[in-house]
Amino acid sequence: MLAKITSFALYGLEGLPISVEVDVFNGMPSFEIVGLADTAVKESKERVRSAIKNSGKHFRNGKITINLAPADVKKQGAYLDLAIAVGILKAQGEENLDDVSDYVMLGELSLDGSLRGVNGIMPMLISAKSLGYNKFIIPKENEFEASYINGTTIYALNSLSEVVELLSKQKEFSKLAEKEYSVSDCEDNYTYDLSYVKGQAFCKRALEVAVAGGHNMLMVGPPGAGKTMIAKCIPTIMPDMAFVEALETTKIHSVAGLLNNKEGIITKRPFMTPHHTATNTALIGGGPNALPGIISLAHNGVLYLDEMPEYTRSTLESLRQPLEDRVITVSRAKASIQYPASFMLCGSMNPCPCGNYGMKDKICNCTMSQITKYKAKLSAPLLDRIDIQVTVEGVKYDDLTSESVEESSKSVKRRVNLARKIQLERFKDDNITTNAQMSEKHLKKYCKLNKESEDIIRTSFESLNLSARARTRIIKVARTIADLDFSENILPKHILEAIGYRSNI
């Protein structure tokens, strides 16, 4: 007898419907899986056999053939186990499993018949829903991430026997309760807060401007100046994640298997800090199955590169294209997949290998060629994409213990949110969202300078020895400062402030 069950396979961030066809007939006992299955899928026959027996069901010794259609798509992972097991039970005809064809089944089986969670449930459910499927059976472990998929009937079950009970209507199961995404989820659960950073008024303001306009930022300072702590505060002042953004980020984390089973959806903006020995593949994505890299995991969040010049040059250069396009296409032998990678880059570095160059009372032991080499790790095209570059100086002990009240992340975030709103309104026809993404065309349209402002820029180039590339950066940052000031036009004071956010690197 033939049984047909629908399941899903993961292809990048998209789910692909897989029809699991099971045929059981008399003959020499055998168990074959066909349809371009990889090792994990082939091995499922051992799990399925044990799981069926250990659930107290009968496993008939017959000739079993399983076809995974469409046959030309490579199937990976263990999430087809449940569909195969249910298919066999139905094909054996011993259980009353009439309406199996209504359901999409996902889940890995344990030898004792219990259901284990799998990676990528959320993207598969989203794809399935958009294709018109609306009844699902998934492992209990994945219930949190699935509960954000609204308008569907989802059963999150513990074992194969429960699945059979549900399908044969022996027992009633309540469907998974839907959860509403609320922004309040993301509040107040950060470990860091800007108010913990003492002093550093200049740097904090630069950070506020950077986040408000989506500008990438580079902090230059001696070891122990507090660069990392400031960077860790970035997510706390970034605007709350909208549901769409949260879904996007969750999908990527789900595919990578990094989702926390408690929360189900990622409500905090991710803050990724790869170590400087990270390979290109780790950062960009790849591996035989073209999995997402760290920059995609940082999607809608922050990529913080501590000690930037310590990364290999090719790693840093590989960031240029995703910084520009905000997506990354990972191409490998078995797949070519586009992952979103829209992140804010925040880097930190020392002024020289020993860290004391240019500091007044400290002795730098580096030779000039060492310093030049160190700085040259950051190429000019990469630095061009970093609008705000500031120096950070270590705080004196007196400032650390002072009682002065520092502004909290919450109030900074309020201003950032308002500035972002202005930008969304301004760029609604332009297919960009922040000031940092403005091209030359947008600069002409939205950043008109009056004569006084032009004069300031010209004189500053002469007296401060700025490079020609600095002009665009200054104007973009000035636009954000004007937005924070609710000013429609860029005023001279905005230009002047923007000129302040540069370092001597």
Next chain:
Amino acid sequence: MNDREKAIIYLDFLTHLEYKHKRNIIDLYDDIGNLFKDPSICYDYLLENASPNYAKTFIDGFKLKVYDSIINEVENGDYTIVTEQSDNYPTSLKNIDFRPICLYCKGNESLLNAKYKFSIVGSRKTLPEYLKHCQDISSSLSTSGVVVITGVANGADKSAILGAIDSGNLILVLAGGFNYIDNEQNRDLIKKAIEKGLVITEYPPDIPTLAYHYPIRNRIFAGLSQGVLICSGTFKSGTKYTAQFAENYNKDLFCLPYSINCNSGELCNKLIKDGAYLTESVEDICQVCNFNVSKKQKVPLTDVEQAVYNQIKDGVVKVELLIEKLNLKVYELIPLLSSLEIKGYVIKNNSNEYINLL
């Protein structure tokens, strides 16, 4: 080109021959122009004092008339040569020990004999506020007709170039031949200096820039100019040779003062202790050297800017402290500070402090 100049150029193109031998050979002849009539004096000298190889190279080249092709090359080259026998050899160099035999020049040669010449040198690692001072002094001097002489390294040299390049009163002294300009980090500035000012070197075009050339080259700074300003330097840096030469040649030595414990200025403070002129502004130089420098007019400040500037003058240099004292918000203060910076009143150093420049 007369025979004397030709002879010296030929000698100088014997690139492996040491300077002292070239000097001695020139002194052996009553008139160096006779080298072509009577090469045997030179040949004997080389055989006796240098190695036989040199003597052979010299006489072989002589027989093959290599000098003709050298002279030809020089005459067709994009540079000119001022030899110590030339009329336009700078008088200030004539009286110093180890004066360069030839000066290879690109650019405005007449600057060599300008009336007022002043050297500004310093180390590569100079603090930003001192770079600014250096550039300001260089610019004030050069716009009032004093030719600024400096090197081509990053740091203090570069600031001196930036200050003087627009007026064209600038001489750069290289430590290698012209064919190696492209290897320099500041090649664009050098090329601009060739157009507007003058670039000189004592090395023939094919000699690369070598580390030991720098201290030797430094005598030209001291020799050419009336005075030398040392912007920065440690006890190890090559700047100390320039200071030594200036002392030996009886030139005025000026130094920017540094605060105690400041490593990058230890040489300056030591030189001041030993009698160099403490230099806070260009006026200090003018008084000693009798330069006539017109005072630069600063752009006037607004009331708020003046208030900020007064605080900085009183030693409040941190942004946090300025916010506290002036009761301003950080976003109100930063534009004011930038404006002060652009107008040339203060400069931000690498420690996020604003330093008074005047």
